[in-house]
Amino acid sequence: MKSLSELTDFYYKELYPYLEELEKTRNHILSQLKWYGGIGTVFFLIIALWMGKNFGLFHPLMIAVAVGFLLIASIAYRYLIQGYAKDFKNHIITPLIGAIDSHLLYNPDFMISQYLFERSNLFQHSIDRYSGNDYVKGSIDGVPIEFSDIHAEYQTRDSKGRTQWHSLFRGLFLVAEFNKNFKSKTIILPDQAEKTFGNLIGGWLQSINIARGKVIQLDDPVFEKKFVVYGEDPIEARYILSHSMMMRIVEFQKKISHPLFISFVQNHIHIAIGTGKDLFEPTVFKSLLDYKQAMEYIHTLRNTIGIIEELKLNEKLWSKE
Amino acid sequence: MQIFLIILGIVALVMILMYNSLIGKKNQVDNIFAGVDTVLKKRYDLIPNLVASVERYMEHEKGVLENVTALRAQAMKPNLSDDQKIALDTKLSAALGAITVAIENYPELKANENVMHLQRSLSEIEEQISAARRAYNQAVTDLNNAIEMFPTNLIAGWMNLQRRAVFEITIAERQNVNVHELFNR
Numbered sequence: 001m002k003s004l005s006e007l008t009d010f011y012y013k014e015l016y017p018y019l020e021e022l023e024k025t026r027n028h029i030l031s032q033l034k035w036y037g038g039i040g041t042v043f044f045l046i047i048a049l050w051m052g053k054n055f056g057l058f059h060p061l062m063i064a065v066a067v068g069f070l071l072i073a074s075i076a077y078r079y080l081i082q083g084y085a086k087d088f089k090n091h092i093i094t095p096l097i098g099a100i101d102s103h104l105l106y107n108p109d110f111m112i113s114q115y116l117f118e119r120s121n122l123f124q125h126s127i128d129r130y131s132g133n134d135y136v137k138g139s140i141d142g143v144p145i146e147f148s149d150i151h152a153e154y155q156t157r158d159s160k161g162r163t164q165w166h167s168l169f170r171g172l173f174l175v176a177e178f179n180k181n182f183k184s185k186t187i188i189l190p191d192q193a194e195k196t197f198g199n200l201i202g203g204w205l206q207s208i209n210i211a212r213g214k215v216i217q218l219d220d221p222v223f224e225k226k227f228v229v230y231g232e233d234p235i236e237a238r239y240i241l242s243h244s245m246m247m248r249i250v251e252f253q254k255k256i257s258h259p260l261f262i263s264f265v266q267n268h269i270h271i272a273i274g275t276g277k278d279l280f281e282p283t284v285f286k287s288l289l290d291y292k293q294a295m296e297y298i299h300t301l302r303n304t305i306g307i308i309e310e311l312k313l314n315e316k317l318w319s320k321e
Numbered sequence: 322m323q324i325f326l327i328i329l330g331i332v333a334l335v336m337i338l339m340y341n342s343l344i345g346k347k348n349q350v351d352n353i354f355a356g357v358d359t360v361l362k363k364r365y366d367l368i369p370n371l372v373a374s375v376e377r378y379m380e381h382e383k384g385v386l387e388n389v390t391a392l393r394a395q396a397m398k399p400n401l402s403d404d405q406k407i408a409l410d411t412k413l414s415a416a417l418g419a420i421t422v423a424i425e426n427y428p429e430l431k432a433n434e435n436v437m438h439l440q441r442s443l444s445e446i447e448e449q450i451s452a453a454r455r456a457y458n459q460a461v462t463d464l465n466n467a468i469e470m471f472p473t474n475l476i477a478g479w480m481n482l483q484r485r486a487v488f489e490i491t492i493a494e495r496q497n498v499n500v501h502e503l504f505n506r
Contacts, residue, residue, distance in 0.1 A: 239452035
């Protein structure tokens with residue numbers, strides 16, 4: 001895999017002609033947005049003033065108009081950046097992924113299957129809406145890997161019968177083959193209970209989580225502080241989570257600063273990183289040539305693909321070779 | 322009178338809960354020890370093969386090989402207590418480690434596919450054993466804590482539960498722990 005500086009070079013040298021062109025489009029879109037935004041705001045203010053005089057400022061109709069304006073604005077925004085986003089993914093993200101490793105395929109509109117997401121057992125709620133994009137699939141050092149942006153939601157009805165949507169998970173989801181064979185399920189979740197309620201009560205709360213199964217107490221204090229592990233087989237869980245593996249997971253968590261969920265099911269590792277946003281989307285309000293912005297794309301991609309090396313999934317047991 | 326009955330009921334309930342949790346912990350230890358036993362047996366099965374294939378080359382390490390064979394024979398005996406098995410496993414691990422180190426000195430052995438295959442099987446089983454040991458140690462620690470801590474120690478004494486021995490963690494396993502991290506916390 002290429003180093004960070006090589007990739008930065010690649011971004012600014014090889015991709016420069018496209019970046020320049022996209023920058024022009026971006027500036028054009030930006031001025032369009034300002035123009036339409038200005039007109040929209042004036043229009044809205046006039047209507048608001050008129051309605052405020054006739055119905056009062058906090059009339060329900062007023063709220064409906066405001067929501068309507070926001071809806072139109074967001075649709076218009078999406079429509080305006082549609083082509084730009086597509087060009088960005090085709091001409092910037094695609095070659096960037098190719099530069100990181102030529103064995104990877106990229107499809108901006110596809111996502112990891114819902115089956116794999118549910119197989120991970122990481123999020124137990126039923127899913128009512130499942131979407132995603134930016135799908136990457138291939139192999140790194142002979143380890144099959146796939147990942148994409150995922151947004152999984154469920155809906156509830158309140159007492160008045162209105163439906164509400166809730167995010168179950170939003171972020172990056174990755175599946176890779178694990179380098180050891182195992183039969184049972186092992187699930188690692190961020191340790192919320194122990195963080196909020198302390199060791200004693202938190203530990204007790206975890207142990208009575210019936211839906212999750214048995215808590216597995218591990219012998220790495222740093223790891224135990226950050227994560228809680230549920231598993232069906234205490235021996236197999238420790239076979240997967242060797243001392244060095246626990247240390248690597250802790251190191252990895254330090255790097256990403258988002259909630260990290262990991263599960264081991266059917267000889268595969270499933271990793272969910274709750275970034276809370278859609279990754280690999282082009283910036284509109286910042287320049288594409290901006291160093292910080294460029295580094296964000298490169299970092300995210302490199303760190304994600306680097307998970308294989310980071311967790312040493314490429315060091316296979318000979319019986320799996 | 323009623324209050325007395327209620328208190329008596331609560332006390333009985335707490336006693337039952339404590340009794341059951343102790344039994345659960347004891348069974349968990351036995352259950353996991355069965356898992357430890359399985360992987361240990363896997364290793365015993367490999368030893369004769371390993372000894373047979375390195376014997377011809379290792380003239381100077383005869384003593385080590387005989388030691389391993391003798392330890393295996395002891396470990397295969399029926400009716401060993403858990404503590405005896407644990408003690409034998411520690412010795413056997415050390416003896417096998419000595420063979421692994423010795424093999425490094427024999428280029429013929431390192432080129433021998435059969436020996437390499439055996440060594441890799443051994444190291445894979447070693448990882449499984451290490452996991453099983455850690456699981457066992459955790460279960461034993463849970464049980465030992467319950468036996469010694471108040472108020473479960475009262476019931477444990479009455480049930481005649483004994484403390485169990487844990488596996489010593491070998492140096493190789495300890496190496497994986499990041500010492501630097503431990504001191505900088």
